[in-house]
Amino acid sequence: MKSKIALAFDNCKxxxxxxxxxxxxxxxxxxxxxxxxxxxxxxxxxxxxLGFPHNTPIADGGQIQGSSHRALSKGIKLKDVFxxxxxxxxxxxxxxxxxxxxxxxxxxxxxxxxxxxxxxxxVDGLIIVDLPYPENKDFAFKCKKRSINFxxxxxxxxxxxxxxxxxxxxxxxxxxxxxLSTTGGKLKISPRKxxxxxxxxKRINPKKNLVIxxxxxxxxxxxxxxxxxxxVGSMLCKTITNSLRMRQNPVTILDKVVYNLKNKIL
Amino acid sequence: xxxxxxAGYAGKMLSMAAKKFGLKCKIxxxxxxxxxxxxxxEAMRKNNAEIVPVNTGSKTLVxxxxxxxxxxxxxxxTTHMCVGSTVGPNIFIKICAWSTAQISRELIKQVxxxxxxxxxxxxxINCVGGGSSAAGFWNEFMDTNxxxxxxxxxxxxxxxxxxxxxxxxxxxxxxxxxAQYVIQDKEGQIGSTESISAGLDYPGISPLHCFLKDAKRAxxxxxxxxxxxxxxxxxxxxxxxxxxxEPSHAFAEAIKLxxxxxxxxxxxxxxxxxxxxxxDIIKDKLGSYIR
Numbered sequence: 372m373k374s375k376i377a378l379a380f381d382n383c384k385x386x387x388x389x390x391x392x393x394x395x396x397x398x399x400x401x402x403x404x405x406x407x408x409x410x411x412x413x414x415x416x417x418x419x420x421l422g423f424p425h426n427t428p429i430a431d432g433g434q435i436q437g438s439s440h441r442a443l444s445k446g447i448k449l450k451d452v453f454x455x456x457x458x459x460x461x462x463x464x465x466x467x468x469x470x471x472x473x474x475x476x477x478x479x480x481x482x483x484x485x486x487x488x489x490x491x492x493x494v495d496g497l498i499i500v501d502l503p504y505p506e507n508k509d510f511a512f513k514c515k516k517r518s519i520n521f522x523x524x525x526x527x528x529x530x531x532x533x534x535x536x537x538x539x540x541x542x543x544x545x546x547x548x549x550x551l552s553t554t555g556g557k558l559k560i561s562p563r564k565x566x567x568x569x570x571x572x573k574r575i576n577p578k579k580n581l582v583i584x585x586x587x588x589x590x591x592x593x594x595x596x597x598x599x600x601x602x603v604g605s606m607l608c609k610t611i612t613n614s615l616r617m618r619q620n621p622v623t624i625l626d627k628v629v630y631n632l633k634n635k636i637l
Numbered sequence: 638x639x640x641x642x643x644a645g646y647a648g649k650m651l652s653m654a655a656k657k658f659g660l661k662c663k664i665x666x667x668x669x670x671x672x673x674x675x676x677x678x679e680a681m682r683k684n685n686a687e688i689v690p691v692n693t694g695s696k697t698l699v700x701x702x703x704x705x706x707x708x709x710x711x712x713x714x715t716t717h718m719c720v721g722s723t724v725g726p727n728i729f730i731k732i733c734a735w736s737t738a739q740i741s742r743e744l745i746k747q748v749x750x751x752x753x754x755x756x757x758x759x760x761x762i763n764c765v766g767g768g769s770s771a772a773g774f775w776n777e778f779m780d781t782n783x784x785x786x787x788x789x790x791x792x793x794x795x796x797x798x799x800x801x802x803x804x805x806x807x808x809x810x811x812x813x814x815x816a817q818y819v820i821q822d823k824e825g826q827i828g829s830t831e832s833i834s835a836g837l838d839y840p841g842i843s844p845l846h847c848f849l850k851d852a853k854r855a856x857x858x859x860x861x862x863x864x865x866x867x868x869x870x871x872x873x874x875x876x877x878x879x880x881x882x883e884p885s886h887a888f889a890e891a892i893k894l895x896x897x898x899x900x901x902x903x904x905x906x907x908x909x910x911x912x913x914x915x916x917d918i919i920k921d922k923l924g925s926y927i928r
Contacts, residue, residue, distance in 0.1 A: 426694070427812060429703050430710070436693065448824060452725045475811040479825035501811065513782045528713065 375467040375495050376520050377543040379417045380580040380599060390417035391594050391633050392582060394471065394604030396438040397421050397455050398447030400615055404441070406455045407622045408611075412629040413466050418544075423452045429502040432555035433501075434605035437612055449480060453492040455472065460493035469496035469522065469544075482510055486517050496520035498546060504537045515537040515542060522546050525572060538576050542586075546602070547572060549585045555605030558586040559562065563593035569598055591627070593635040602633055645670070645677035645835060645914050647721025647769075652686035661888065662686040663704040669696040670835045677914045695829055698766075698839045702813050718893075721768025723843035726814035737773025740907065741901060745777045749903070759783040760894070763909070764886040765857065766790065766800065766837030768846040770870040770909040775855070784856075786894075787846060788886045791859035798831035800838050803850050803857040812841045826843035833862035833918060835881040836910065860889035866922055868892055869912065879928060881910030 373381070379382065383390040399405050405421075409472040413419055424439035424447060431439070456468060470489065476501065477485045489497070497514060499507065504523060510523035523541045525534055526548040538545060549565045558565075565583060572581055581594055584602030595601055611629050614621040648664040655662035657682055664681055664690040668690045671678050689708075694700040702724065702774035709718040720729040723737075748755055761778060763771035765787040775785045789801030799805060810819040812827060820828035820840040832838040860868070868888035873879045878889060884907060891906045898904070912919065916926040 425826065427699065429702055429706050429813065432707070443826065444754065454848075473811070475821070477825075479808070479821070480809055493787065549715060553707045556711060601693040 374518065374520055374543050376418060376466075376469070377580070379467050380395055380543070383417055383600070389598050389636050390580075390582065390600035391415065391629070391636060392418045392420060392469075392584070392600050392602040393607060394420040394422060394435075394584075394602060395607055396424055396435065396442050397452040397610075398424065398442030398445055399438040399608070399611055400441045400621065401445055402447065402451050404621060406458060408625050409455070409459050409468075410462060411622050411626040412607075413463050414626075415629045415633040418600065418605065419465045419470060420469045420471045421452070421456065422604075423449060423476060425473040425476060428473060428500075430553055432553040432605060434555040434608040434612065438608040449476060449485075449488075453488045453494075456494055457492040464493070464609055467495040468493065469498060469520070470494050471498040471500070474499050474502040477510075482513060486513060486519065489519055490517050493565060496518060496522055496542075497501065497606055498522045500524070504533075504540070508540065511540065511542070524548060527551060527568060531571075531575075534572060535575055538572070538579055541579060542546070544580045544582060544600070545572075547581055547583050549583050549587070552585055554585055555608075556586050558588075558591050561589060565595065566597055585616060589632055589635060592632055596636045601636065603629075638868075639687075640831040645674040646910055647719075648686070649677050649680050649684075651719055651721070652684035655686065656684040663689055665691055665708065665709070666699045667691050667695070667697040667699075667701045667756075670698065670701070670838075673918055674835050674914050675917055697830070697835070698776060699701065699812075699827065699830070699841075702839075706813065711712070722769040722839075723765040723772050723845055724813055724815065724817075724841060725841070730845060732814070733769050734772040734776065734845060737769050738776035740773040740909075741771070741777035744774065744905065752903070753779050756901075756903045757782060758899075760786055760904045761907070762786045762788065762887045762891050762894075762900070762904060763907045764788050764790075764834075764837060764883045765803070765842060765846055766832075766834070766839050766883065767841075768843035770883075770907055771855075772843060772845050774907045774909075779854070785849065785854065786890060787849075787855055787857040788890045789842075789857060789859040790834055790837035790886060791861040792831040793833070794861045794863050796831055798829055799859065800830040800832040800840065801857075801859040802840065802842050803846065803860045809847070810841075815841075816847075817841045817844045817845050818847050831866060833852045833922070834886065834915075836881075836883045837886065858890060860886040864889040866919075869919070870923070872908075873912070878908055879912040880908045881912045882912050882915045884908045 424442045514521040520542040580599045582600030588606040614624040646701035691704040723730045763774045865885040869885040920926045
């Protein structure tokens with residue numbers, strides 16, 4: 372049986388457009404608001420990434436650090452994250468949802484226990500930023516046994532040989548980090564160059580769904596629409612920060628922003 | 638271009654090396670540490686190093702390491718990351734421990750000169766924060782009978798906060814690219830630390846020391862802020878040295894142990910830093926700083 376993530380990519384390919392993948396942090400700025408945001412933006416996004424916040428996020432720039440901090444200061448726990456996912460999946464059983472975060476939280480809760488919770492709440496995939504290949508092989512295998520996609524990461528510094536190995540062991544989605552940066556950095560190389568690298572990776576196995584993330588905003592997204600999927604994260608976190616500062620409702624503002632992003636890649 | 642997270646000493650040395658070789662040098666430091674380690678900061682600036690203040694989290698070493706790693710992943714095509722302690726991903730631990738091992742290469746020679754051989758009962762006492770100086774101090778003695786005692790920062794006497802994961806039963810977790818005993822809550826969020834000593838104020842500890850603890854090759858204990866300050870006062874008064882607050886933790890343990898030992902037993906304490914960098918803290922705590 373095909374995974375919901377694979378089906379989402381199939382659907383986008385039929386419509387000849389990239390998948391729009393959003394990233395927001397669970398519990399930002401409250402559990403309720405982050406749940407409402409998920410519900411709202413899922414009307415436009417094809418795949419949803421939901422961050423489970425960690426207080427030492429070494430791969431994240433200022434925007435996502437800010438979102439994580441807001442969520443943690445309101446006391447978000449892993450069980451709340453799963454609760455949000457479960458409720459979301461009740462209304463949107465077909466929409467793929469990927470949890471993204473750092474390995475220590477999984478390690479402390481126990482890999483099997485964590486995956487059991489993923490399974491029972493309806494998580495479709497995992498991105499674990501600080502669990503690189505090949506150290507992630509055992510965990511990725513455990514994910515696969517439970518039909519959860521483990522998303523491998525590739526970056527501009529990954530050698531071709533290493534890419535081949537990672538791609539061989541990958542599941543339905545691979546994440547290409549567009550440039551040398553933390554999340555939310557300004558795009559410092561041209562979209563053309565990013566797509567050139569992207570094509571190199573695609574040639575290794577054209578059947579694998581390859582998405583591009585890091586530094587993608589409403590200004591750069593349309594130039595990259597040749598990809599299988601595009602991830603927007605920091606821009607959404609920044610939008611939440613700004614709407615809170617302006618005392619606006621982040622749910623409606625984010626809905627508009629994601630709607631606009633979608634229109635730019637149609 | 639070089640980058641380094643540091644509470645002071647390693648940063649100072651790196652800035653000297655960068656100056657010598659004509660390289661640009663950025664030093665990442667927690668804003669709190671910039672304030673409390675002012676003399677070192679001034680020395681780094683004199684060597685043309687750029688000090689990058691880190692204002693996230695607790696504004697100490699743990700945040701400086703995170704921020705330095707973020708800078709490095711964003712600039713690894715033009716920059717080398719140097720880590721001033723035996724923490725972080727595997728290779729950085731090896732580079733650091735190999736470098737600091739020079740201390741014990743010299744010490745083992747001196748001990749043999751002094752005693753004709755390595756004494757049967759020899760205790761090597763060192764403070765541990767990240768654990769770099771202890772790793773270096775013990776390295777050449779690994780296959781001898783020497784007893785290794787690591788002293789962590791116990792924090793203020795009446796505070797629940799400390800920077801002593803090994804002597805407080807912290808669980809193994811993942812921090813800065815390595816598995817290690819680390820101060821954390823049940824969920825795996827990294828915990829806050831508190832210590833009078835900027836160089837020991839870190840929630841994790843080198844995986845090297847975690848291994849030495851598990852293998853029972855070294856034992857670990859802690860000294861409080863107050864005990865360290867007392868040891869600083871006593872050692873500065875009696876000896877011709879003035880240890881910084883990091884090794885003062887090790888001296889506190891030596892002072893505690895010494896009365897119970899026979900005269901044939903030998904203690905060596907690594908005085909791995911000079912008090913000058915801590916003059917502001919010492920002035921604040923004791924009213925004056927005399928050198």
